[in-house]
Amino acid sequence: xxxxxxxxxxxxxxxxxxxxxxxxxxxxxxxxxxxxxxxxxxxxxxxxxxxxxxxxxxxxxxxxxxxxxxxxxxxxxxxxxxxxxxxxxxxxxxxxxxxxxxxxxxxxxxxxxxxxxxxxxxxxxxxxxxxxxxxxxxxxxxxxxxxxxxxxxxxxxxxxxxxxxxxxxxxxxxxxxxxxxxxxxxxxxxxxxxxxxxxxxxxxxxxxxxxxxxxxxxxxxxxxxxxxxxxxxxxxxxxxxxxxxxxxxxxxxxxxxxxxxxxxxxxxxxxxxxxxxxxxxxxxxxxxxxxxxxxxxxxxxxxxxxxxxxxxxxxxxxxxxxxxxxxxxxxxxxxxxxxxxxxxxxxxxxxxxxxxxxxxxxxxxxxxxxxxxxxxxxxxxxxxxxx
Numbered sequence: 001x002x003x004x005x006x007x008x009x010x011x012x013x014x015x016x017x018x019x020x021x022x023x024x025x026x027x028x029x030x031x032x033x034x035x036x037x038x039x040x041x042x043x044x045x046x047x048x049x050x051x052x053x054x055x056x057x058x059x060x061x062x063x064x065x066x067x068x069x070x071x072x073x074x075x076x077x078x079x080x081x082x083x084x085x086x087x088x089x090x091x092x093x094x095x096x097x098x099x100x101x102x103x104x105x106x107x108x109x110x111x112x113x114x115x116x117x118x119x120x121x122x123x124x125x126x127x128x129x130x131x132x133x134x135x136x137x138x139x140x141x142x143x144x145x146x147x148x149x150x151x152x153x154x155x156x157x158x159x160x161x162x163x164x165x166x167x168x169x170x171x172x173x174x175x176x177x178x179x180x181x182x183x184x185x186x187x188x189x190x191x192x193x194x195x196x197x198x199x200x201x202x203x204x205x206x207x208x209x210x211x212x213x214x215x216x217x218x219x220x221x222x223x224x225x226x227x228x229x230x231x232x233x234x235x236x237x238x239x240x241x242x243x244x245x246x247x248x249x250x251x252x253x254x255x256x257x258x259x260x261x262x263x264x265x266x267x268x269x270x271x272x273x274x275x276x277x278x279x280x281x282x283x284x285x286x287x288x289x290x291x292x293x294x295x296x297x298x299x300x301x302x303x304x305x306x307x308x309x310x311x312x313x314x315x316x317x318x319x320x321x322x323x324x325x326x327x328x329x330x331x332x333x334x335x336x337x338x339x340x341x342x343x344x345x346x347x348x349x350x351x352x353x354x355x356x357x358x359x360x361x362x363x364x365x366x367x368x369x370x371x372x373x374x375x376x377x378x379x380x381x382x383x384x385x386x387x
Contacts, residue, residue, distance in 0.1 A: 005093075013100035033059070040366075336362060341363060
């Protein structure tokens with residue numbers, strides 16, 4: 001039985017482990033955390049609408065259910081030419097390697113002065129502490145934003161920034177404190193969220209105006225300070241608390257590996273998710289260079305799509321089949337953008353783009369997804385094909 005090592009215990013890594021076991025491989029998953037973190041629902045942790053532990057799924061439980069080997073350790077180095085993954089105090093060899101280690105973030109000047117909902121899980125609780133502090137003071141200035149990576153347009157996550165923004169607004173409104181706060185959404189691009197499509201951008205712009213949220217667009221960020229954000233023209237947006245999502249950047253371990261990378265530090269792959277120059281190595285999720293239309297973005301469901309693609313192709317190679325599956329033809333943007341009291345369903349692919357407001361029910365649909373994801377991964381309920 002051929003051995004497959006999976007580096008990374010996020011959406012991509014767990015999905016790869018599940019499907020590779022279905023194909024009969026000896027699967028070992030290496031993760032630096034003992035849980036799978038559900039980033040899409042972590043947006044409710046800062047407002048207290050979700051307990052942090054509800055966004056975690058035990059990897060030990062998943063390994064027991066799906067019968068893959070789990071190693072809780074940190075990947076320190078990958079030597080693809082030697083087919084070796086180095087960990088702290090150990091190393092593992094492989095017949096096939098699936099790299100799903102995720103990405104790091106760009107580090108803008110003054111990184112210590114903001115928190116990110118897409119950072120380490122602990123940051124969601126730190127954001128909550130900041131919001132709670134402002135609630136005690138019954139007023140203040142809040143700035144929420146995101147930015148992209150000029151070397152890789154797919155390495156951006158704007159959706160969670162909008163969601164945290166809207167949920168904070170909803171919390172303040174519910175507590176009757178909205179009039180005491182100044183909330184600003186900022187981004188260095190002229191049209192943040194443009195990859196969602198023109199209709200979505202227009203609707204989001206109208207929605208921000210309706211909520212009374214200020215907008216600060218089109219100026220590059222120079223640095224973050226303890227009391228705000230300084231832009232390239234030295235103008236300043238004052239803030240008592242700043243939540244910012246930096247663009248993705250190549251993982252430090254990957255940058256030091258012998259894998260072939262693009263300019264931003266992501267693993268170059270073909271349509272089958274095979275790493276360039278290493279046919280026995282597959283890269284999936286945020287760690288990989290995703291090629292395709294300009295609006296492409298790294299999302300959890302795309303990571304899972306890539307995981308299933310890689311698993312299928314590894315199995316095909318082993319049985320001597322020339323059949324292959326690709327990921328590029330299935331690229332899309334899909335987001336249920338929660339606002340605390342509703343949501344907007346956003347979708348875009350090569351043929352169409354639309355945004356559908358879902359008052360009230362949209363919020364509960366996203367809540368239901370979080371429950372469904374956890375239960376289905378643990379085989380507590382039936383899993384819908386492809387979801």
